Amino acid sequence: MNHSIPSPAYPTEPALIEGLFRREEAALEETKHRYSALMRRMVARFLTDPRDREEAESDALLRLWKAIPPHRPESLPAFLTTLLRRAAIDRQRHISRAGAIPADCLAALDELAELLPHHEGTEDQLMARELARSINGFLEGLNARSREIFLRRYYGSEKVKEMAAAMALSTSTVEKELKALRLDLKKKLESEGYTV
Amino acid sequence: MKKEIWQDALNEIDEKFAEEYAGILQKDAEQAVPAPVKKMRRPPKWTGWALAAACLALVIIGGSLTGLSQANRIETTPAAPLATIRSGAETSGKTGVTASAGTTTAAGTIPTAGTVSEPVIQEMPQEAVKDGYSMAPAASIAANYNLKNSGYYGFYGESLGEHQTYWNTEEYSSIQENGFLSVKTSPFSTFAADVDTASYANLRRMIRKGQDIPADAVRIEELINYFRYNHGQPKEGEPFGVNLELADCPWNSQAKLLLIGLQAKSLEKETLPPSNLVFLIDVSGSMDMPEKLPLVQRSFMTLAENLSEKDRITIITYSSGEKMVLDGVSGAETARIMGALEELQAGGSTNGQQALKMAYEAAARHFIPEGNNRIILATDGDFNVGVTSEAELTRFVQEEAKKGIFLSVLGYGMGNYKDNKMEAMADNGNGNYYYIDDIAEARKVLVEEAGGTLFAVAKDVKLQVEFNPAQVKGYRLIGYENRVMAAEDFADDTKDGGELGAGHQVTALFEIIPAGSDFEIPEVESRYGQSEDPSRITADEWLVLNIRYKEPAGSESKLLSYPLPLDMFKTGGMSPSMRWAAGMAQWGMLLRDSEYKGSSSYASLLELLEGCQSSGGPGLDDFRKECLELIRQWGMRD
Numbered sequence: 001m002n003h004s005i006p007s008p009a010y011p012t013e014p015a016l017i018e019g020l021f022r023r024e025e026a027a028l029e030e031t032k033h034r035y036s037a038l039m040r041r042m043v044a045r046f047l048t049d050p051r052d053r054e055e056a057e058s059d060a061l062l063r064l065w066k067a068i069p070p071h072r073p074e075s076l077p078a079f080l081t082t083l084l085r086r087a088a089i090d091r092q093r094h095i096s097r098a099g100a101i102p103a104d105c106l107a108a109l110d111e112l113a114e115l116l117p118h119h120e121g122t123e124d125q126l127m128a129r130e131l132a133r134s135i136n137g138f139l140e141g142l143n144a145r146s147r148e149i150f151l152r153r154y155y156g157s158e159k160v161k162e163m164a165a166a167m168a169l170s171t172s173t174v175e176k177e178l179k180a181l182r183l184d185l186k187k188k189l190e191s192e193g194y195t196v
Numbered sequence: 197m198k199k200e201i202w203q204d205a206l207n208e209i210d211e212k213f214a215e216e217y218a219g220i221l222q223k224d225a226e227q228a229v230p231a232p233v234k235k236m237r238r239p240p241k242w243t244g245w246a247l248a249a250a251c252l253a254l255v256i257i258g259g260s261l262t263g264l265s266q267a268n269r270i271e272t273t274p275a276a277p278l279a280t281i282r283s284g285a286e287t288s289g290k291t292g293v294t295a296s297a298g299t300t301t302a303a304g305t306i307p308t309a310g311t312v313s314e315p316v317i318q319e320m321p322q323e324a325v326k327d328g329y330s331m332a333p334a335a336s337i338a339a340n341y342n343l344k345n346s347g348y349y350g351f352y353g354e355s356l357g358e359h360q361t362y363w364n365t366e367e368y369s370s371i372q373e374n375g376f377l378s379v380k381t382s383p384f385s386t387f388a389a390d391v392d393t394a395s396y397a398n399l400r401r402m403i404r405k406g407q408d409i410p411a412d413a414v415r416i417e418e419l420i421n422y423f424r425y426n427h428g429q430p431k432e433g434e435p436f437g438v439n440l441e442l443a444d445c446p447w448n449s450q451a452k453l454l455l456i457g458l459q460a461k462s463l464e465k466e467t468l469p470p471s472n473l474v475f476l477i478d479v480s481g482s483m484d485m486p487e488k489l490p491l492v493q494r495s496f497m498t499l500a501e502n503l504s505e506k507d508r509i510t511i512i513t514y515s516s517g518e519k520m521v522l523d524g525v526s527g528a529e530t531a532r533i534m535g536a537l538e539e540l541q542a543g544g545s546t547n548g549q550q551a552l553k554m555a556y557e558a559a560a561r562h563f564i565p566e567g568n569n570r571i572i573l574a575t576d577g578d579f580n581v582g583v584t585s586e587a588e589l590t591r592f593v594q595e596e597a598k599k600g601i602f603l604s605v606l607g608y609g610m611g612n613y614k615d616n617k618m619e620a621m622a623d624n625g626n627g628n629y630y631y632i633d634d635i636a637e638a639r640k641v642l643v644e645e646a647g648g649t650l651f652a653v654a655k656d657v658k659l660q661v662e663f664n665p666a667q668v669k670g671y672r673l674i675g676y677e678n679r680v681m682a683a684e685d686f687a688d689d690t691k692d693g694g695e696l697g698a699g700h701q702v703t704a705l706f707e708i709i710p711a712g713s714d715f716e717i718p719e720v721e722s723r724y725g726q727s728e729d730p731s732r733i734t735a736d737e738w739l740v741l742n743i744r745y746k747e748p749a750g751s752e753s754k755l756l757s758y759p760l761p762l763d764m765f766k767t768g769g770m771s772p773s774m775r776w777a778a779g780m781a782q783w784g785m786l787l788r789d790s791e792y793k794g795s796s797s798y799a800s801l802l803e804l805l806e807g808c809q810s811s812g813g814p815g816l817d818d819f820r821k822e823c824l825e826l827i828r829q830w831g832m833r834d
Contacts, residue, residue, distance in 0.1 A: 041221055077222070078215030085214075086207045093200070109199040128204035136210045144550065145517030151217045155206050166224055168479055168515055168543035 013076050020068045028065055035080055042081060045157040046088035046105050052095060059087040085155070105157040111178070112154060115186045131189075138188050142181075149177050223516060223545050371412050373790055374680070376672045376709065376717045379663045384683040387676045389458065389657035389694035389702045392619060393641075394607055394631035396422035399787070401633040403826050409787055416784030417675030420703050423780070423819060425773035427457035427701055435654045435745060436460055436696075440760045442738065443770045445707055446778055446804055447785075447794035450715045452765065454671075454706040455774045456661070456741060460653045462699040468651055470506035471527070471568040473499075476555040477540065478575035480515040484542035487633070488609040492574045493537045495606065495638035500534060502643055503527030510558040511536050514551030515544030524562040548575070549589060556592075559601045566749065568651050570602045570627065576609035577618050590624050597626035600749065602652065602695070606641070607631045619678075626655060626695050640819075651698040654745040656753060658693035659704070660686040663739045667762065670709040670717035672792065674781045686744060689753050693744065705781050707792070708738070736762050772808045776820065779805040783827060798831045 007030045010016040016034070019027025032039075039060065043053045060083040073079035092101050139147055148167065152158040160178070164171045377385070395418035402409050427439035439457035446453070475496050483489040496511075503509065507527030513519050521536045555571045563569055593603055603625025605618045622629035630641045658681065663671055673680070685691040696702065709715045738760045744753040770778060782801050785793040805824060809816055816824070 037225060038218070038221055041224070074211075075215045075218065077218040078211055081218040081221070082207070082211065082214040089203050089207065092203075106199075109202055112202045113199050124198065124201050125204070128201050129208055131201060131205035132208035135205055136213070139209070139213055143517070144547070145519065147213075147216065148220055148517060151213060152220065154202075155209070155213070155217050156220070166543065167517070168513075168541045169519075170539070 017068070017072060017076055020064070021072060023069075028061065031064065031076070031080070032061055035077065038077060038080065039084055042084040042156075043088045045102060046085070046092055048102055049095075052091050053088075056084065056088040056091040059091065060084040063087060102157070104159045108153055108157050111182060115182055115189065134189055134192055134194075135185075138185050146177065146181060149174065150181050153178055220516075371415065371677050371788075373788070373792065374673045374675075374677055375792075376670045376707070376715075378670050378717045379665045379668050383665065384660055384662050384686075385671060385673050385706070386658065386660040386681045386683050386686045387673065387704070388679040388681060388692065389659060389696060390417055390676060390679050391421055391694065391696065391700050391702055392622065392629045393418050393422040394619065394629050395419060397631035397633050397637050398607070400822075400826055401631070403830050404633075411788045414784050414787045415675060415678075416781055416788075417679070417704065419780040419784045420675065420705065420777050421701070423776060423823075424701060424817075425457055425703055425777060426771070427459035427703070427773070429459060430461045434461075434756065436743065436756070438741065438743070438756075438758050439773075440741065440758060440764060441771060441774050442708070442760065442765045443774060445794075446800065447782055447796040448707060448792075449795075450713055451707040451709055453770075453774070453778055454708050454739075454760075455777055456659065456702075456704045456706070457773070458657075458659075458696070458702040458743070460696040460698060460700040463651060463653070468698075469567045470508070470564050471503070471570070471650060472508045472524075472559060472562045472564045473503075473568075473650075474510040474512060474555045474559045474571040475537075476551060476571050476573045477511065477513045478515070478548065478573075479513045479540055479542050480545055481543050482576055483609070485609060488576055489540060489542045491608055491632060491635065491638065492606070493540055494635050495574065495632055495642060496537050496572075497534055498635070498639055499642040499646070500527075500530055500537070502646065503530070503533075508562045508564070509533055510555075510562065512551055512555050512558065513540060514548050515542070516547060517544075518547070518551035518554050520554065520558070523558060552589070553592070556596050556601055560599070563601070569600055570604060570650060571625070572604050572606060573621070574606045574608060574632075575618070577607060590620070593621060593625045597624070603627045604650075605629045606638075608633075623692075623694075626652075626692070628695065628697070652695050652748045653698050653700075654696045655748055655750075656689070656693040657696050657702070657743065657745045658686050658691075658753075659702075660742045660744075661706070661739050662742065663708075664737050665711070667711050667738050668708055669711045669713050669715065672707040674705040674707065674792075675784070676704060686742070687753075689746070689751070696745075703777050705777060738762060738764070775804055775808045779808075787830075798827075801827065802831070 007026070010019050010027060010030050016027055016030060020031065039057045040053070043056045047053045047056055060080065063083045063086070064080060067079075067083075092105075139150065142150065149163065152163045152166075153160070160171050160174050163169075164174045167174070392415075395413065395415040398413060399409060399419070402413070425439075428437040430437040437459035439455070439459070441455040442452055444453065445451040477492055477496075479489060483492070500509070505526050505528035508524045509522060509527055510524050511521040511533070513521055521540075522533065525532060527533075552571075552573070555573075559569055559571055597603065603622060604627035605622040605625075607618045607629065608631075619629045630637075632638050632641065660683070661671075679694070681691065694702075709717060740757055740759045743756045743758075745756075746753050779801060782793070782796045782804065784790075786796055786798065786801065802824075805820075805827070808820070
């Protein structure tokens with residue numbers, strides 16, 4: 001099947017979501033084909049080995065199949081992006097061999113980890129949820145361009161050079177912006193009581 | 197804090213941000229640079245063949261045209277969407293098949309029947325291949341036809357590689373040509389002044405490239421106004437000099453030709469007010485072509501060389517997002533301004549609305565009272581806002597113009613060129629609109645005629661001609677179709693006119709049918725007859741020209757009146773200025789194949805224009821010589 005032409009059975013995104021909601025396997029197959037490039041791009045930033053990437057992609061599709069129904073996403077690409085990211089990170093944690101995680105992905109995390117190097121007490125999962133709320137608030141306050149820079153680097157684990165090319169900026173500009181964003185995020189987290 | 201916590205936290209952020217990132221990935225996919233290709237006619241990859249075969253199969257079956265509406269070369273005009281779909285024969289030699297009205301496609305329902313062509317494989321310059329043309333025009337086509345762009349075609353897929361198609365999505369507003377009106381029923385002709393010249397420059401580009409010329413791309417008044425005429429300088433205390441001429445009409449033996457010329461006062465460079473300029477530059481991916489961003493950069497560098505320390509320059513760029521490159525620097529910092537312009541690079545989608553707001557904010561921040569506060573927008577036209585947003589944008593621009601921040605538009609490039617939108621933006625922003633097709637034009641607009649381009653001496657300029665029914669049976673305004681106003685709007689100061697810059701000229705032509713002629717003009721018989729006060733009719737005048745204008749910072753209009761006495765009729769032929777203006781009108785009518793072209797022909801046109809050299813005037817300047825060459829080039833195609 002040529003993945004560039006949508007199946008007549010699912011000509012639009014809502015039709016595809018409806019097919020998934022009705023548990024039609026053809027809809028899942030169509031999802032895999034239609035968004036194959038999205039899936040490849042997303043996992044490639046988190047995993048280097050093609051086998052790991054394939055594993056993560058399959059895992060994301062399985063999660064999608066399990067989630068719909070009852071969940072009915074408003075945007076299938078957005079929902080799939082979220083699942084792909086989670087699947088890729090879970091795969092990262094599963095494997096332990098050297099070089100399995102792209103250097104830039106680690107570098108991006110290192111940048112964030114430096115913001116608040118210490119924390120005490122609370123359970124990691126709870127902390128993660130609280131931190132997510134803070135990040136949401138932080139992202140809300142950014143203009144579209146700054147938000148894109150943050151999302152590309154820390155959500156998408158993109159390389160600075162790639163970001164610069166995609167956004168028509170110099171790498172030094174991107175790095176400066178990222179530094180400024182981290183500083184702002186740090187101030188916000190400190191004001192919300194995250195201890196240093 | 198442990199990295200894992202950050203990872204998990206980012207996994208849990210609001211879905212709307214995930215959606216935003218998904219959109220970013222889509223844009224990246226659209227602009228992905230394929231392996232460089234030179235000859236598009238090479239056999240594409242297997243996906244390309246499968247795609248072409250699938251499209252052909254769908255067309256032959258004539259059933260669902262899934263995605264085919266997005267796979268065709270379509271020239272969009274608002275008046276007749278599918279009727280103007282081209283067969284692409286000039287590039288592929290392939291004919292089209294008919295799509296039935298109401299056919300449902302993957303992306304929506306085709307509104308009317310028309311010929312749908314096969315995907316066109318076309319030799320493309322390498323630069324254009326980088327641009328992801330397959331998606332940008334599809335979105336634009338979807339917008340025109342109100343089709344949903346389901347985004348299957350390269351949405352999250354691979355870029356098309358060798359098998360890209362080139363889409364012409366140039367847009368021009370439909371022009372309903374002015375016809376003859378009876379003076380009995382319509383004694384007033386009212387229109388806003390217009391000094392835009394983009395249509396001529398755009399026409400020049402199309403002729404040079406050997407392209408077909410859409411009739412609606414030809415605005416006759418802009419062909420006329422591109423050139424300078426001898427209209428005479430203003431009298432002391434008046435903002436305009438006015439020139440009225442009447443002679444026999446070259447293409448209609450039953451008509452006279454009336455020329456109206458306005459000459460705005462010039463300002464000495466030393467007396468020019470300071471400028472607060474915002475260069476708002478489109479740096480989206482579609483600008484990555486030699487005739488676009490590089491020409492924009494050179495255009496603004498040319499302007500920057502002529503600024504001084506009293507001027508303020510802001511540079512804002514926009515693509516996927518907006519960026520403040522320079523904020524209110526002195527015009528004397530030439531190196532800094534040049535450096536900033538040199539570093540501009542194209543890439544990303546086109547999101548102009550926020551950038552325009554940023555530009556107005558910057559202009560307000562550096563506002564110079566009684567100075568020239570202006571945004572100069574340089575774009576190839578794709579502003580990419582939704583229909584409702586366009587209305588908001590229009591209102592926003594109009595409101596800002598009232599505060600004294602004007603908006604002029606420079607159009608560049610082809611293909612995605614949205615002539616109608618750009619002209620509308622400039623009109624709403626109390627500015628002017630120019631098409632820049634080469635550096636010479638940039639120099640003309642931004643340096644040689646900078647006074648006119650940048651410094652307003654009058655705004656909301658309106659003209660109203662009242663014809664004397666004792667002398668004139670009917671008339672036809674040539675051009676200015678999108679500037680015509682109701683008679684009662686002439687005195688209504690809330691109704692906008694045009695802006696005149698320092699040294700600007702406005703030239704308009706009327707065909708006039710004298711009273712007593714048997715030339716047929718549609719009239720309406722009145723049951724109650726026409727009430728006239730004979731004492732008000734002055735027998736020795738053809739007409740009176742009334743002009744209303746406002747001072748640049750004023751809100752109330754002033755009135756000037758210029759009657760045209762009967763003895764102004766020139767029996768000895770036209771002045772060189774009038775000959776040239778008449779020639780431009782004639783050429784415009786030939787290009788449009790106008791029903792009013794009368795006895796116009798290519799030969800008579802050349803005779804009229806070449807006669808300007810020997811009719812006692814100063815001869816032809818370089819712009820006129822270039823125009824003659826263009827006409828000869830155009831004539832050879834016929």
